């Protein structure tokens with residue numbers, strides 16, 4: 224698929240971006256507790272940037288299935304010192320929050336992007352704040368807070384429904400004044416999704432980028448890193464899922480495939496191997512573009528990349 228141009232104000236290296244994650248939480252999905260203190264979290268963010276992260280994503284609220292919410296004060300206490308410390312070093316920082324109040328303070332502290340896993344549903348003030356600040360906005364597909372999301376993982380046609388629901392969110396966000404060119408879409412892997420839903424979305428990034436029919440091509444962010452569907456895929460013969468860290472190699476595989484398919488950004492916990500995967504994917508895309516229609520005759524990322532060079536080719540190839 225064609226990779227939509229990224230929003231203004233963020234790095235634009237002409238390849239899929241790598242977003243490194245710093246969860247300042249005691250209980251996050253996958254790295255809870257590791258970077259809970261501000262100094263540890265700043266050190267981690269600095270390291271991710273030195274390893275090649277284009278953006279460092281700082282979050283203070285766990286979205287682990289079943290997690291309970293924390294107060295806004297606690298969230299501010301966790302993330303603001305970290306964002307201040309990283310932004311002072313000129314590291315591009317995004318804030319992973321569902322609260323407009325936290326996003327506002329984070330932007331004041333130097334964050335350049337708002338990553339809202341609820342796509343503006345958790346806090347109706349968020350889209351207006353983002354519009355006024357004129358910063359890039361990640362609108363993720365979401366069906367409810369962590370304690371209720373897994374029971375909402377029910378779809379007749381997950382790709383169509385996620386596109387429709389995202390489209391409704393984006394209509395609201397644009398009506399509140401957000402510039403469409405500042406919006407990034409995210410399928411929300413693992414958020415009210417079973418493994419089969421995650422895979423269906425991953426192989427349909429092209430449809431997501433167009434929200435199944437919109438004229439605009441939105442940049443797509445993919446957050447597969449250390450998610451449970453990878454741990455379950457790699458389960459031991461007795462059914463024990465892989466640990467979070469044990470699915471890092473599988474994350475790298477998803478990054479390579481998503482970047483080759485034209486994703487704008489991969490959100491990951493480990494940067495070096497995922498950066499390498501992006502490098503491989505970009506070489507793959509370049510070769511597929513060079514090969515042109517011949518590559519478009521093959522299914523898979525090559526077809527997607529070749530389709531970029533020749534509009535309509537991917538559709539002709541039946542993908």
Ligand code: PMM
Nearest residue numbers: 251252253286361363409411412446
């Ligand atoms: N996943 C998590 C947190 N924030 N943000 C975006 N945009 N997309 C995601 O998929 C996403 C996110 C949960 O993962 P973590 O707790 O392991 O960081």
